[in-house]
Amino acid sequence: MKQGKFITLEGIDGAGKSTQLAWIVELLQRVGLQAVLTREPGGTAFGEKLRDLLLDGSFIIYPETEALLMFAARREHLGRVILPALAQGQWVISDRFTDASFAYQGGGRGLGSGELSILEQWVQGTLQPDLTLYFDVPVGVGRQRVSQGGNMDRFEQEQADFFQRVRDTYLGRAKQFPERIKLIDSSQSLAEVKAAVERTLQCVLIHG
Numbered sequence: 001m002k003q004g005k006f007i008t009l010e011g012i013d014g015a016g017k018s019t020q021l022a023w024i025v026e027l028l029q030r031v032g033l034q035a036v037l038t039r040e041p042g043g044t045a046f047g048e049k050l051r052d053l054l055l056d057g058s059f060i061i062y063p064e065t066e067a068l069l070m071f072a073a074r075r076e077h078l079g080r081v082i083l084p085a086l087a088q089g090q091w092v093i094s095d096r097f098t099d100a101s102f103a104y105q106g107g108g109r110g111l112g113s114g115e116l117s118i119l120e121q122w123v124q125g126t127l128q129p130d131l132t133l134y135f136d137v138p139v140g141v142g143r144q145r146v147s148q149g150g151n152m153d154r155f156e157q158e159q160a161d162f163f164q165r166v167r168d169t170y171l172g173r174a175k176q177f178p179e180r181i182k183l184i185d186s187s188q189s190l191a192e193v194k195a196a197v198e199r200t201l202q203c204v205l206i207h208g
Contacts, residue, residue, distance in 0.1 A: 004034075004086040005204065006127075008097040010170060011135035012163050013156050014142030016186045017095065020135070020197055024093055027201060036085045039095035040073065044080050047073035055153035063109035070101050071119045078124060097129060099173055099181070104155065107169025108162050131204050133197060134174050135186040139163045 007024070009017040021037055028035045041051040050073040054066065061069075074097075085092050098120050105111045139160050146156050174181040182200050186193050 002089050004088070004090045004092060005130045006082065006086060006092050006094070007201075007204075008094045008099065008129040008132045009135065010096060010099045010103070010132055010181075011186065012103075012137065012139065012142045012167050012170070014145035015135040015137045016145070016190075016193065017133070017135040019190070020133075020193065021093060021095055023194055024197065024201065027198060028091055028093075031205060034090045036081065036090050036092045037095075038077070038081055038092065040077060040097055040100065041070055042073065043077040043082075043094070044073075046076050055155065057152070057154040057157050063105060063111050066109065067101060067105040067111055067116065067119065070105065071123050074098065074101075075123045078127070083127075094129075097132075098124065099132060099134075099170065102173060103166045103169040107165040108158070129180060131200070132177075132181040133184055133200060134170055134181050135184050135193075136167070136171070136174075137186045139167055141187055 009020065009024075011017045025035045025037050040047070041054050042048045050069050054069055054073075077094075082092050082094070101120075102113060102116055106113055106116050142163060143160060146152060171183075174183050184193060184196050184200070188196070
């Protein structure tokens with residue numbers, strides 16, 4: 001059986017990536033591909049419990065604790081959802097993956113990339129997404145979108161300088177891994193963003 005493809009979506013809070021998830025699954029199903037939709041942190045019963053803790057804004061945790069919990073959830077996610085689905089020939093579409101750890105816990109919280117790379121190697125080995133769609137938006141636009149959504153979680157409550165560091169890290173990784181990470185300008189209209197996503201996915205479908 002042919003191995004499935006692993007596609008991840010990344011971006012700062014308010015970048016609009018989550019609105020694209022259902023559209024991407026629909027696009028893949030249209031060409032006869034089975035797709036599993038999942039998210040991080042989360043994706044498993046255990047991971048969703050950790051997600052609740054990580055997003056809870058009522059207490060403060062050390063950045064190292066945050067990173068370790070993220071990778072703990074990721075290990076369960078890989079073993080119980082992502083790897084089995086890929087082995088069965090399904091495509092996996094994940095709302096965030098390890099790039100988010102480098103951006104949020106690395107860029108945002110200031111943890112060293114060396115420590116995060118050790119966790120990455122330990123938890124996922126050589127596995128990397130086949131394609132990462134990075135939805136880029138200016139921090140001010142992202143913050144405005146988030147503020148319109150009601151109650152904000154622990155990450156969404158961070159200040160603009162935090163998200164600027166997160167965005168800068170994402171942009172740096174896009175330059176570091178240009179074959180995998182494709183930048184989508186999500187400050188455009190929804191129709192323009194969808195068109196850009198479709199063009200990028202078509203390249204994977206044709207050449208993948």
